[in-house]
Amino acid sequence: MAEEGTKLSYKRERISDMRKKRLYVIIGFLLVVTIIGVGGKMYMDKQNRNDINIDKKVEQKIAKEFATNYIAPNDKEISEIAFYKEPVDQKDFSGNRNYFFYFNGNKQWTVGVSVEKETGEIWAFGSDVIQLSHKEKPKEVKNLTIKHWRDNSDN
Amino acid sequence: MITNEDYKIFSDISYWIESNRNHVPFIPNQDDVLHSKDLKGLSKNYKVLKTEDNTTNGMQAMAVAPVKNGKADTSEIVIAYAGTNFDDELDLMTDAQTVVLGNKVLIPESQQLDLTKHNQLDELGIPKSIEYVDGQVMTAQMFFEEIKTNYPKATITTTGHSLGEYIALYISAENGLKNVGFNGPDPYNILSPKAKEWIKENPGMLYNYRNEEDKIGNYGGNGTRAEILVNMDMGGHIKDTLEFHGLGTWEFDEEGKLVIKDTLENREARQTRAEKKMYLKMNELSILSKRLKASGGGLSSNEEIFLDNTQALLAVDYISKSMKIGIETVVNIYLDAIAEAEETWKEGIRLAQSIGTELSYDEILNALQAGGVTKHSVVFEPAAYYREKISEALEIGGNFDHLVFEIKESIRELEETDRELANQIEQGSIIG
Numbered sequence: 001m002a003e004e005g006t007k008l009s010y011k012r013e014r015i016s017d018m019r020k021k022r023l024y025v026i027i028g029f030l031l032v033v034t035i036i037g038v039g040g041k042m043y044m045d046k047q048n049r050n051d052i053n054i055d056k057k058v059e060q061k062i063a064k065e066f067a068t069n070y071i072a073p074n075d076k077e078i079s080e081i082a083f084y085k086e087p088v089d090q091k092d093f094s095g096n097r098n099y100f101f102y103f104n105g106n107k108q109w110t111v112g113v114s115v116e117k118e119t120g121e122i123w124a125f126g127s128d129v130i131q132l133s134h135k136e137k138p139k140e141v142k143n144l145t146i147k148h149w150r151d152n153s154d155n
Numbered sequence: 156m157i158t159n160e161d162y163k164i165f166s167d168i169s170y171w172i173e174s175n176r177n178h179v180p181f182i183p184n185q186d187d188v189l190h191s192k193d194l195k196g197l198s199k200n201y202k203v204l205k206t207e208d209n210t211t212n213g214m215q216a217m218a219v220a221p222v223k224n225g226k227a228d229t230s231e232i233v234i235a236y237a238g239t240n241f242d243d244e245l246d247l248m249t250d251a252q253t254v255v256l257g258n259k260v261l262i263p264e265s266q267q268l269d270l271t272k273h274n275q276l277d278e279l280g281i282p283k284s285i286e287y288v289d290g291q292v293m294t295a296q297m298f299f300e301e302i303k304t305n306y307p308k309a310t311i312t313t314t315g316h317s318l319g320e321y322i323a324l325y326i327s328a329e330n331g332l333k334n335v336g337f338n339g340p341d342p343y344n345i346l347s348p349k350a351k352e353w354i355k356e357n358p359g360m361l362y363n364y365r366n367e368e369d370k371i372g373n374y375g376g377n378g379t380r381a382e383i384l385v386n387m388d389m390g391g392h393i394k395d396t397l398e399f400h401g402l403g404t405w406e407f408d409e410e411g412k413l414v415i416k417d418t419l420e421n422r423e424a425r426q427t428r429a430e431k432k433m434y435l436k437m438n439e440l441s442i443l444s445k446r447l448k449a450s451g452g453g454l455s456s457n458e459e460i461f462l463d464n465t466q467a468l469l470a471v472d473y474i475s476k477s478m479k480i481g482i483e484t485v486v487n488i489y490l491d492a493i494a495e496a497e498e499t500w501k502e503g504i505r506l507a508q509s510i511g512t513e514l515s516y517d518e519i520l521n522a523l524q525a526g527g528v529t530k531h532s533v534v535f536e537p538a539a540y541y542r543e544k545i546s547e548a549l550e551i552g553g554n555f556d557h558l559v560f561e562i563k564e565s566i567r568e569l570e571e572t573d574r575e576l577a578n579q580i581e582q583g584s585i586i587g
Contacts, residue, residue: 013195032492034215037163065434069192069391088178090170090179091240091241091242092170092238092241092317093238093239093316093317093338093371093397093400093401093402094167094170094238094316094401094402095398095401095402095403095404096167096403097404098179098180099577111180112179112180112181112564113180114167114179114180116403118401118403118404119403119514120416121195122195123164123168123195123196124168124180124182124193124195125193125194125357126180126193126194127180128181128182132190132193134192145504
């Protein structure tokens with residue numbers, strides 16, 4: 001009888017141990033998932049911040065290059081460039097990332113730009129609505145206002 | 156001259172033709188001028204002659220001609236075909252059904268699962284109950300034919316990237332056109348016997364630049380012999396496969412020529428390109444020769460022929476000069492290769508001597524031989540192969556010189572037969 005009682009108590013202890021182990025495993029699993037989740041989120045946030053910073057730098061470069069080489073349809077200098085749409089990777093194997101802006105406050109004067117994503121080289125300017133005009137000689141614009149896509153409150 | 160970089164830019168821009176894309180810099184339309192100032196690397200301005208955005212099968216195509224003196228010079232036309240747009244189901248279906256399975260028609264996806272239920276096949280081997288549309292290669296051919304009809308005297312060339320180059324190679328092989336494109340899977344399995352024969356006879360007409368590590372672009376083998384397989388020195392990580400397939404990976408020199416780095420890994424790529432160029436020049440001269448023979452009747456039949464002949468002489472001189480450079484390049488590449496083989500052997504022996512300092516020269520040779528390395532395999536065998544290639548190049552050069560001589564003679568004969576008319580033309584008494 002006493003032996004049976006010991007066996008029963010031993011069984012109960014084993015079941016209790018197993019439950020504890022299972023609980024530890026579940027808690028461990030949840031911890032790992034949480035760590036991965038939080039870590040992943042932090043990593044993605046960092047990536048996003050990096051991407052935003054890269055985009056800002058590219059926008060800066062685009063704005064300077066455009067203002068240096070082009071003039072407005074009314075023959076005036078380019079004084080302000082506003083990026084109005086989120087830059088996008090082309091959905092193909094071309095490796096292009098495209099940026100979009102209007103200039104001198106005129107939302108009709110929209111221009112698209114294609115940049116080789118890997119090298120950051122600006123290779124194409126184009127517009128579906130206006131004829132792009134070049135300056136006779138490239139000349140840098142000193143007081144150029146640049147409104148980045150992320151900061152542009154008009155978007 | 157249309158540069159390699161021009162072709163690359165047209166391949167790039169052809170992706171923008173699709174009208175429902177709102178994330179591209181601009182949509183190229185008929186009569187638009189592509190300005191070299193707006194598109195870095197473009198050698199001159201080009202006018203868009205025609206575009207097509209086929210919404211039934213997903214094909215986009217664009218025909219352009221260089222602008223000379225403010226007008227489109229339609230003696231030269233480039234047709235560019237667009238590659239795969241990930242967002243376009245029709246493109247993805249074309250990749251699967253045409254590039255992988257080799258079907259020229261496009262069967263709407265919804266019907267594919269029921270293939271086993273159908274047993275009556277039509278002339279294309281497709282169940283009669285299935286509705287299908289013309290595939291991209293079929294409408295690409297129609298696009299070419301329309302351009303050919305509208306500009307019958309034009310020399311048409313094709314280009315494209317990825318699926319676009321697959322289509323461009325197909326059109327070039329079927330219609331005997333020069334092609335320069337990028338990362339294209341090979342369309343040999345869908346070519347007609349006539350096109351396959353044309354490929355054999357015209358080894359210098361197709362240039363499909365491929366990246367060694369690009370698993371997508373290198374699909375389908377190299378039946379067309381168009382491949383120029385370039386080592387891009389980009390590392391070999393599987394994760395970067397998509398990057399290897401990118402059009403933006405190619406670099407060009409100041410003259411717009413695609414850069415193949417001068418490395419040992421790229422020797423074959425440089426050889427292939429040099430050989431192709433040599434054959435291309437030979438081909439240009441043969442065309443010129445045929446044209447002159449076709450004019451047959453002599454100078455007096457038409458003053459235009461006289462002018463053509465004057466231009467022909469200039470063209471012969473130009474082609475002759477570039478052909479000589481081409482042959483020299485080929486010969487030099489092979490001579491370098493022979494010297495490199497000799498150098499590799501010497502370097503190997505030096506290395507072996509530095510490791511086995513106790514061994515005599517003969518013992519080192521025996522050890523190398525035991526490992527399957529002999530001077531015969533490292534130096535003599537490759538050198539014999541390269542000498543054979545040099546002989547081939549020189550023989551082509553000899554044939555070429557003979558052809559040049561024949562052409563010049565025939566032009567002189569034509570001039571002799573009607574010197575009087577020639578004088579009149581030169582003095583301007585016949586022409587305006």
